[in-house]
Amino acid sequence: MSPIYDRVALIGLGLIASSMFWGMKRDGLAGHVTGYARSSETRDTARRIGLCDTICDTAAEAVKDADLVVLAVPVGVMGQVAKEIGPHLKPGATLTDVGSVKRQVIEDVSPHISETVHFVPAHPLAGTEHSGPESGFASLFDKRWCLLVPPEGTDSAAIDRLGQFWEGLGSFTDVMEPDHHDLVLAVTSHCPHLIAYTMVGVADDLRRVTDSEVIKYSAAGFRDFTRIAASDPTMWRDVFLTNKDATLEILGRFTEELFALQRAIRQGDGAFLHEYFTRTRAIRRGIIEAGQDTAAPDFGRSR
Amino acid sequence: MSPIYDRVALIGLGLIASSMFWGMKRDGLAGHVTGYARSSETRDTARRIGLCDTICDTAAEAVKDADLVVLAVPVGVMGQVAKEIGPHLKPGATLTDVGSVKRQVIEDVSPHISETVHFVPAHPLAGTEHSGPESGFASLFDKRWCLLVPPEGTDSAAIDRLGQFWEGLGSFTDVMEPDHHDLVLAVTSHCPHLIAYTMVGVADDLRRVTDSEVIKYSAAGFRDFTRIAASDPTMWRDVFLTNKDATLEILGRFTEELFALQRAIRQGDGAFLHEYFTRTRAIRRGIIEAGQDTAAPDFGRSR
Numbered sequence: 217m218s219p220i221y222d223r224v225a226l227i228g229l230g231l232i233a234s235s236m237f238w239g240m241k242r243d244g245l246a247g248h249v250t251g252y253a254r255s256s257e258t259r260d261t262a263r264r265i266g267l268c269d270t271i272c273d274t275a276a277e278a279v280k281d282a283d284l285v286v287l288a289v290p291v292g293v294m295g296q297v298a299k300e301i302g303p304h305l306k307p308g309a310t311l312t313d314v315g316s317v318k319r320q321v322i323e324d325v326s327p328h329i330s331e332t333v334h335f336v337p338a339h340p341l342a343g344t345e346h347s348g349p350e351s352g353f354a355s356l357f358d359k360r361w362c363l364l365v366p367p368e369g370t371d372s373a374a375i376d377r378l379g380q381f382w383e384g385l386g387s388f389t390d391v392m393e394p395d396h397h398d399l400v401l402a403v404t405s406h407c408p409h410l411i412a413y414t415m416v417g418v419a420d421d422l423r424r425v426t427d428s429e430v431i432k433y434s435a436a437g438f439r440d441f442t443r444i445a446a447s448d449p450t451m452w453r454d455v456f457l458t459n460k461d462a463t464l465e466i467l468g469r470f471t472e473e474l475f476a477l478q479r480a481i482r483q484g485d486g487a488f489l490h491e492y493f494t495r496t497r498a499i500r501r502g503i504i505e506a507g508q509d510t511a512a513p514d515f516g517r518s519r
Numbered sequence: 520m521s522p523i524y525d526r527v528a529l530i531g532l533g534l535i536a537s538s539m540f541w542g543m544k545r546d547g548l549a550g551h552v553t554g555y556a557r558s559s560e561t562r563d564t565a566r567r568i569g570l571c572d573t574i575c576d577t578a579a580e581a582v583k584d585a586d587l588v589v590l591a592v593p594v595g596v597m598g599q600v601a602k603e604i605g606p607h608l609k610p611g612a613t614l615t616d617v618g619s620v621k622r623q624v625i626e627d628v629s630p631h632i633s634e635t636v637h638f639v640p641a642h643p644l645a646g647t648e649h650s651g652p653e654s655g656f657a658s659l660f661d662k663r664w665c666l667l668v669p670p671e672g673t674d675s676a677a678i679d680r681l682g683q684f685w686e687g688l689g690s691f692t693d694v695m696e697p698d699h700h701d702l703v704l705a706v707t708s709h710c711p712h713l714i715a716y717t718m719v720g721v722a723d724d725l726r727r728v729t730d731s732e733v734i735k736y737s738a739a740g741f742r743d744f745t746r747i748a749a750s751d752p753t754m755w756r757d758v759f760l761t762n763k764d765a766t767l768e769i770l771g772r773f774t775e776e777l778f779a780l781q782r783a784i785r786q787g788d789g790a791f792l793h794e795y796f797t798r799t800r801a802i803r804r805g806i807i808e809a810g811q812d813t814a815a816p817d818f819g820r821s822r
Contacts, residue, residue: 292789316739341739344816345803351816360738390735400732403722405739411714412740414777416799418769419706421776429703431805432693435663436619436644436708437715439812440743446803449796456784456792466721467781471774473724474717478770481759486595489759493752496719500648500749502734509742513647513654515818 220381221310222247225282227275227297228289229253229262230448231343232314234352236286237267239385242354252278253349254289261349276304284381287313287325292454295324307332310374314340316401316451318365318394320458326367334374337365339397340387341405347448358386359507365397402462406455407470410463412444413452523684524613525550528585530578530600531592532556532565533751534646535617537655539589540570542688545657555581556652557592564652579607587684590616590628595757598627610635613677617643619704619754621668621697623761629670637677640668642700643690644708650751661689662810668700705765709758710773713766715747716755 224246226233233251240246251268252275253259262271272278279285279301289297294313305311311333315321318337329335342360344351362382366375379389392400419430419438434442456463480488504511527549529536536554543549554571555578556562565574575581582588582604592600597616608614614636618624621640632638645663647654665685669678682692695703722733722741737745759766783791807814 341736343739346816353816361735363736388735400728400736401739403725403728404733404736404741407721408718408740408744410780411718411777413796413799414773414780415711415714416802417795418710418772418776420798420802422706422769422772425703425706427802427805430707430802431809431811432664432691433644433666433703433707434806434811436646436704437711437747438707439806440747441711442799442803442806443812443818444740444743445796445799447796449793449800452796453789453792457787457789460784460787463784464781466725467777469721469725470717471777473721474714474770474774477713477717478767481763481766484760484763486756486760489756490752492720493716493748493750493755495723496716496745496748497752499719499723499730499733500745502730503737503742503745506734508734508737509746510820513649513656515746515820517813517818 218244219247220245220377220384221284223282223284224249225279225285226251226268227278227285227287227301229258229267229349230288231347231351231356232340233286233288234267234349235354235356236288236352236385238352238354239357243384243386245381245384246284250278250282258349265350267349267352275301279304281306283309284378285309285311287311287315290451290454291315291317291321291458294321295328298325298328302328302330305330305333310334310336310378312336312338312378314338316405316455317459318397322365322367322394334371335367336370336375336378337367337394338378338382339363339365339401340382343447345443345446347451355386357382360387362387362389363397364389364391365394366391367394398459399462399465402459402466406459406463407466409444409447409452410456410467411470412441415441416445521547522550523548523680523687524587526585526587527552528582528588529554529571530581530588530590530604532561532570532652533591534650534654534659535643536589536591537570537652538657538659539591539655539688541655541657542660546687546689548684548687549587553581553585561652568653570652570655578604582607584609586612587681588612588614590614590618593754593757594618594620594624594761597624598631601628601631605631605633608633608636613637613639613681615639615641615681617641619708619758620762621700625668625670625697637674638670639673639678639681640670640697641681641685642666642668642704643685646750648746648749650754658689660685663690665690665692666695666700667692668695668697670697701762702765702768705762705769709762709766710769712747712750712755713759713770714773715744718744719748
């Protein structure tokens with residue numbers, strides 16, 4: 217594939233940015249890729265493993281002359297980083313981000329960006345429980361959705377070009393409105409993560425069941441929760457703080473449903489439980505048919 | 520390995536029983552294996568795929584002369600099946616089960632068993648989201664724990680022999696007291712399942728987010744929940760109805776923790792969230808070090 221952007225700058229060098237780099241190299245999507253991370257240890261690691269063509273010691277230097285700048289930092293610091301790089305962005309450049317929350321990022325970043333720069337927020341729906349510059353791999357985005365969430369009035373050529381870039385990385389793309397994005401993600405991602413963290417926290421806290429019992433006997437279901445609850449704490453703290461309203465709304469719905477099931481258990485209402493547990497099977501089938509998960513038992517885990 | 524039991528009878532032919540059969544054949548643990556399932560369709564399938572050496576049309580016929588009889592039916596019908604086979608069990612035989620709840624099974628089964636039979640309840644902590652006679656495979660129990668939960672006064676030679684049998688199938692074994700078993704499993708299995716069912720139910724119910732959005736964008740975390748929520752509805756209905764007290768106790772703890780996190784989100788208490796999300800990472804590490812899950816990202820899913 218011929219490069220979609222001549223120069224790309226990655227700000228933040230964690231799982232997503234490092235996977236984007238290896239993906240760009242695999243697919244020939246960028247001429248030259250610069251990278252920057254706030255921690256010098258991360259920059260050293262990146263240099264050691266060949267992550268990015270050039271690692272810069274300041275964000276300003278990394279974004280200089282870049283045609284595409286990617287903010288791949290926790291949602292809570294997007295505004296601060298935008299302020300830092302704003303004055304150094306090339307006129308005509310596209311600025312994007314990969315944050316899991318969109319309304320707050322748009323509010324935080326927009327004030328720092330000149331009108332000559334196209335800001336096209338995006339969110340690749342892909343990840344693993346691992347984090348850091350060494351966790352990336354080229355195929356992370358293959359067959360996953362990347363949502364483009366441009367504010368009203370964004371240049372449509374800039375949106376299309378960023379869409380082609382993500383499709384080049386192997387993704388499917390869709391355009392979505394920010395508030396709807398934040399609600400959908402509260403359901404498919406943010407609440408499941410909070411619930412997994414909670415359940416693992418309960419297990420860890422319980423004095424009458426030891427941690428070693430929890431660990432030994434985890435294969436009965438619990439270990440799936442621990443994978444999600446091993447995700448990056450800083451990233452997830454920021455997600456909940458910045459998608460507060462949608463998260464609290466969905467948690468309210470969740471608690472309501474949980475209480476209904478709890479009541480059915482207390483009252484011995486087997487028919488209610490059976491009907492509920494049958495209905496939820498259909499969604500799993502849909503996900504497998506849509507190619508968004510494997511049908512192999514236990515995710516085809518290596519045993 | 521030389522057979523541990525000459526004749527084994529499997530009552531119920533779902534995921535666990537069929538995996539036990541293929542495991543016994545792989546490891547040479549039984550001379551002859553008979554099988555019975557209530558549904559004639561299941562018995563036909565079993566005959567077609569060579570599941571069991573002999574498929575019988577009644578449970579009484581299947582258990583005749585068996586040295587080991589395995590109850591592998593939903594927890595809610597254990598008592599009824601025990602009543603049916605009780606009079607036909609060979610003196611000196613061992614009767615076991617593979618139910619996910621132990622106190623209730625002991626109460627339901629014991630009254631129907633003569634004193635000449637050794638009843639040794641057990642629970643292999645292994646499974647997948649698939650069910651039925653065609654879902655079994657020989658390696659299901661490899662490196663998984665099987666808990667033996669004998670009532671007080673059970674013959675120790677019978678317990679040891681059943682332990683050897685499960686170790687022959689590839690499992691680690693432990694002996695546990697029934698009430699403690701039911702509490703530990705409420706934490707590591709029953710509550711995680713209920714919570715996953717609930718979250719998937721919420722997603723399915725939400726009018727402002729369509730099912731197709733939930734399906735397309737599931738890779739951000741939700742799809743892990745759908746695997747658990749695709750488990751057998753009858754089995755899980757019975758688990759919750761028969762482990763009511765422990766499940767409700769742990770759900771109470773869960774809700775309390777969830778409310779604390781919800782409050783931290785509402786108040787913007789980032790430090791509380793970050794500390795919580797950091798602590799839960801340690802349990803994941805423990806599970807991987809104990810060989811109870813893979814360290815590969817996303818469970819090493821086939822992509």
